[in-house]
Amino acid sequence: MVHYEVVSCAELGGALVREGKSLTSQQLARLGIGAVVSELERVGERLRFKKVSGSGPESGWVSAKLLSKCDAGKAAPQKYQGKSLLAQAEAKILEKGVPQCLKEAGKDGPGRILASMAHLADGKTTQAAEAAKEAQATLKGNKEGEASATLALALAELSTEPKVAVGHAMAALSAYKEVGDKQMEASTLTAMANARLYLKELSVGEAAAKDALRLFREIGDTDGEEAAQITLLDILCAKDGPAAGAATVSKEQLAYYKAKGDKLGEGRALQKLAMSSAKDEAAKYAKDAAALFVQAGDKKAQAAALQTAALAQSTDRVSAAEEALKISKSIGDEAGQVDLLIGLSAVLSGEAALARAQEAQALAKKLGDRSGEARAKHAAAVATLKLEKSSEALELAKEAASILGEEKDTISQACALRTAASAASAAEACELLREAVSLSAGSGDRRAEAAAKLQLAAALLAFEGPLVSIFQNRTEAAAVAEQARVAFLLLGDKRSQGRASHLAAQSKILLDDFDGGVEAAMQAAVLGRSCGDRWLEACAMRTAVAGQVSKGCHAEALRMAKEVKSLFHKLGSSNIEEAMDSLIQQLEEVLPKIHPNPRVSVLPGP
Known part of the structure; x- marks a missing residue:
């Protein structure tokens, strides 16, 4: 070429x-x-x-x-060429692999550093530390060599002895500053930031990661810059939560690329910001990113941004998704079209959604993209489920989950299992969702894990079978719903937190924990009101009424029932409104029987 x-x-x-x-x-x-x-x-x-x-x-x-x-x-894009012994060792491991480097590692200083980094890449921290100490002894008096050996030792002890690792990293940092190696100065700062993360010293770690990022950018080391950004993201996620942490990193990148006048970089930062934002904000950021990609002439990125906007916005979703697909076809990006067709299927409905999912499936099969084929099959399962063809949807979703498991795509596999559960009987749904929870937990995706637990709690409550099994499932539902509630609290998702609280309330009331059930239901109602979900608020209040009736607090139940009736009237749900009206009448009939006689005042004697 x-x-x-x-x-x-x-x-x-x-x-x-x-x-x-x-x-x-x-x-x-x-x-x-x-x-x-x-x-x-x-x-x-x-x-x-x-x-x-x-x-x-x-x-x-x-x-x-x-x-x-x-x-x-x-x-070929030129990578930054590091001069230090440690940078050379890392480059050699990337080129030749761990086994070959361990064979070639000599007994001299550079050889011991190579052995240390190779052992570390293989996950053997004890051997890595031993080799680094040997390198320190061999390279004594060689300022740069000693610094590389000391940093190698810090990296080896990072996860087991983070406090000790910080001390080694500080010594290496001082030496690298003396010899003027900015790349290794930045690498050492990244290592220190990771050690601070282990020690939960997040503010200090954040400052170190930002200094590393600045130095990597100054010398043009893109690989180092990426590593520092990942560390900064980990620290900010631990400090402020995943959504806020990701948004902060994206905003920092946005400001940097904007100052440089790099339209492509600015667009990519906006696209990342869209992925970590709420729907309305996400749509705006994605549209702005698409406009920047037009200026940069990157049609592939433009199509991806338009798809993000289509999935996030509440109006014009179909037209945005179709425009993205049209752009992708104009540049012949068939691989990108698989995801765009899947996205288009998600914003369409009925047979049109199914047709696009099947088109994506056929294209992925043609390209030999097994993962894409499975994700398209999952999209077809979702569309089929919406067409109320449960048995077909269940089969498609299970097939998709099986292929995704073979492809090691655990997040997508868990998602497919959740769709299968929606089409399955309650008993089978519980088994599928338990697997989805396990996969999501293993992937480290806390939001996906919480969502799977929320769905599992609902399936456990819907289970019908022997009384012993029903009791066990209700007990499990209460525990799982509480776990989901705590997870969504930490994620800052009030609506999902409210839904989890509502499921916990229902479970507790069914287990005769009436006080706990009423408390959880009222918490769900407050959360529903605070996030503008009137339906959640009304349903949670209705559950609280059931708890008050079960407790025998008929007067409080009557007061709340009237409020619930009003809520469902405003929502236009006449069936539930009529049911609440009937309950109100029953409570009004019961109350006089509880207090049939007028109250008697006991007056003091003359």
Whole structure:
């Protein structure tokens, strides 16, 4: 494949790129000087390209007069070349693998550092620490070598002795500052940040991660920058919660790329921000990202952003998803079309949703994309379930879960199992959901785990069978619902927290814990009101009424029942309103029988 570098510009701001080979076709954006492209097609002086590196559109047509042939080495994005012994050891492990590096590791200082890092990559921290100590002894007097050995020791002791690791890292940091190695200075700061995370010293860790990020950006080490960003994200998630932590990191990236004038980077940061935001905000961020991707000429990213907007926004969802698919087809991105078709299926309904899911399934099969095929099959299961074809949906969802399990995609597998549970009988649903909970917990996705527990609690309450099994399931439902409630509290999701509280309330009342049930139901009602979910509020209040009746508190039950009747009247639910009216009449009949005689006042004697 022939590669070219942009060496001159006919127009201010870069080499103009057009959508087609004709000079009258639509203008896209400009390739910056130094950008490297690969040739896909050539017609006279017009060249169709795919960008390899640099700023500008990912593909399009440009004048060949502005390009100069370059070698394949320049076509590959250049990684930052570290000079330290530790950086060289890491590079060698990436190139040759752990077994080969352990064979090649000598008894000298560099060899011991290589052995230490190879053992660490293999998860053997004890051997890694021993090799690092040997390197320290061998390299004594060599400032940079000693620093690399000390940092290797810090990394080996990071998870087992984080306090000791901080001490080693501080010594390495001081040495790297003396020798002027900014890359290793930043790497050491990242290690210190991770150690602070283990010690729960989050503010100190955050400062170290930010310093590392600044240094990596200063020297242009993109791999190091990514590692520092991951560490910063871990710290902020531990400090502020997953959603807030992810949003903070995305906003920091957004400000950085905006200051640089990097439209593509700015768009990617906005897209990440959309993924961690609430629906209304997510739609806005995704639309803004799509606009930036248009300016940068990245149609693939534009299509992905439009899909995010389609899934997040409450209106025009179908048109946004269809536009994303159209853009993807225009650039021939078949792999991207699988996800876009799945997304389009999610915003459509009825047979149209099923047709798009089946189209995605066929395309993924053609591409040999087993994971994509399974996710498309899951989308077909969801569409089939909405068409009230439970047995077909159950079979499709189970097949999808099985393939996703083979592909090691545990998060998607758990999601497919939850869909299967929605189509299954209560007994089978419980088994499927227990597996989904286990998979979600193993993946570390706390939100998915909490959602699976919420669904499991509901399935356990719906179970019908022997009395012993019913009692056991209600007991399990109460515990699982409480776990989900706590998880959603930590995640800051009030609506789901309220739903979990409501399920816990129902479980407790059925287990004759009336006080606990009423308390949980009132908590759910308050949460429903605070997040604007009037239906949750009304249903939770109705459950609280049931608890008060079971307790024998008829006067309080009557007062609450009248309020619940009013809530369902406003919601337009006439059936429940009539049921509450009937309950009110029964309570009004019962109350006089409880206090048949007038109250007697006992007056003091003369």
